[in-house]
Amino acid sequence: MKPIKVIVAGPRGKMGSAALRMIQQSDNLQLVGCIDRKFDGQIVKDLDGLPDFEAKIYEDPEVCLNEVEADVLIDLTTPEFGYKHTKLALENGVRPVVGTTGFTKEQLNELTEMAENKRIGAVIAPNFAIGAVLMMQFSKWAAKHFPDVEIIERHHDQKLDAPSGTAVKTAELIQEEREAKHQGHPDEKETMKGARGADSEGLKIHSVRLPGLVAHQEVMFGGSGETLTIKHDSINRDSFMTGVKLSVERVMEMDILAYGLENLLD
């Protein structure tokens, strides 16, 4: 079987470098190019700390997608550039697998429509960790019984977006089961702005950013005389790589955009 030809955008990043190591360990994946704004024209293996790949690095994503024959683009960059890369990939018939978080609802809708019109597979997964997908699904289930819920997500302090993509997706899944409800006392007042967190249809989301953390989320439900907490911890970035690899493999057979790894699991 021919290997799946992959471009990685953001190869020097925490996730991008983990993705390169995952590709190196996979017999069925081949790195054919990288998109990186700082090392145009260089070869991956010449960069400190990256695996021994001969693939060329491109600053300009359009040039990369024109010059390199690829099946899949893995994007692990920033919301602004991730959105541009995903759009360009779809325009060029390359299937995007996107871990980058922080896209707006409008951007997600536009990309979904583009993939559908072009009949090209795409995956946008706010969290590639299998445990995190289960945590979100369990939370959706629990919300049928407990409409009072708050999300506490904790991440490293280099993270750009808040709330996390996982928290946003969790709230969306919970809202498929939960009626919109204002939580807490009806006369509740914040004496310090932000004390009650972000509000998503009355559901509160609290974002913690500290050095030492990786990626963690607790979903707390409250009922009469009881609480239920569903918790997931990624203790390193290998936790995301099973989902990235699975997405790259599955996207080859898809012709629509899947938002969330749960759509690819049995």
Ligand SMILES: NC(=O)C1=CN([C@@H]2O[C@H](COP(=O)(O)OP(=O)(O)OC[C@H]3O[C@@H](n4cnc5c(N)ncnc54)[C@H](OP(=O)(O)O)[C@@H]3O)[C@@H](O)[C@H]2O)C=CC1
């Ligand atoms: N879906 C999931 O399971 C996960 C998703 N994420 C998400 O993935 C994204 C990356 O996270 P992480 O690896 O921790 O972040 P990092 O900051 O470590 O890496 C981001 C990389 O993107 C590069 N970059 C920035 N702008 C551009 C550009 N214009 N063109 C090409 N590359 C660019 C940065 O380069 P430079 O050094 O020049 O700034 C950097 O190397 C985030 O959105 C994060 O939320 C993270 C973990 C899991």
Ligand SMILES: O=C(O)C1=N[C@H](C(=O)O)C[C@H](O)C1
């Ligand atoms: O930036 C991160 O680190 C992570 N981002 C994703 C998110 O925003 O949910 C996934 C995971 O939480 C790690």
